[in-house]
Amino acid sequence: MDKKLINKGIRSDGRKLDEIRPMIIKAGVIDRADGSAYVEFGTTKVIVGVYGPKKVHPRHMENSQKAILKFRYNMIPFSVYDRKRPGYDKRSVEIAKVVADAFENAIFLEEFPKSAIEVDMEIIQADAGTRVAAITAASVALADAGIPMKGLVSSVAAGRVEGNIALDLTKDEEDVSDAIDLPVAMIPRTGEITLLQMDGDATVEEIEQIVKMAEKGCKDIEKVQIAALLEKYTTKGTN
Numbered sequence: 001m002d003k004k005l006i007n008k009g010i011r012s013d014g015r016k017l018d019e020i021r022p023m024i025i026k027a028g029v030i031d032r033a034d035g036s037a038y039v040e041f042g043t044t045k046v047i048v049g050v051y052g053p054k055k056v057h058p059r060h061m062e063n064s065q066k067a068i069l070k071f072r073y074n075m076i077p078f079s080v081y082d083r084k085r086p087g088y089d090k091r092s093v094e095i096a097k098v099v100a101d102a103f104e105n106a107i108f109l110e111e112f113p114k115s116a117i118e119v120d121m122e123i124i125q126a127d128a129g130t131r132v133a134a135i136t137a138a139s140v141a142l143a144d145a146g147i148p149m150k151g152l153v154s155s156v157a158a159g160r161v162e163g164n165i166a167l168d169l170t171k172d173e174e175d176v177s178d179a180i181d182l183p184v185a186m187i188p189r190t191g192e193i194t195l196l197q198m199d200g201d202a203t204v205e206e207i208e209q210i211v212k213m214a215e216k217g218c219k220d221i222e223k224v225q226i227a228a229l230l231e232k233y234t235t236k237g238t239n
Ligand code: CDP
Pocket: 080, 081, 084, 091, 126, 127, 128, 129, 130, 131, 132, 171, 174, 183
């Protein structure tokens, strides 16, 4: 008596297969950080703060040629149904690493030798897609901090659910037995893909379709990221 999540191309939350969940992106939401952003993809909620470029501690970590990136990914205890034990675990360390890699080629690191750029990503509520929401938020927060980049990094996952190729999977969709999920990040301005992950089995054709759908999603997300930055920088100073 398995209840299907997708019927005639319409998902259980009413979305079409190629639709992203309702998205909110806000730039500059924290006064204390040098740059910040808030992102919602449906019920997945993320806040990011950026500090730097600043001095490197410990000093032996500094690079005389370029800035080093320090990304942290953290799920707060009430972000998931079963209270998550506070602190970092193997998964959060791995996600921080892949997210940092997604920005390595986007940021002009050579402009800030011997310095560090710190990016703290806090997952407030998780319903799948936390790493892609975190990348999307980190990108806006970095821009808000004035860090020069080739372009914004935009990110979303696409995958397969009940045999359908679908964009921006929810946790319920990810949990379906044959589901696969591919988080993708790209710099829409240059077309470079800076993150591509996958678990599960898929055919080459499926992967091609999934990546194509995610690329289109990233391009749509970039527009909302730009709008968030424009909103902050065109309304500031009016109060
Ligand atoms: O969040 P993302 O899709 O980037 O990463 P994931 O490792 O594929 O996790 C998928 C989802 O599983 C998360 O977004 C959470 O909703 C859930 N999860 C959880 O409930 N408890 C954890 N400790 C880790 C993940």
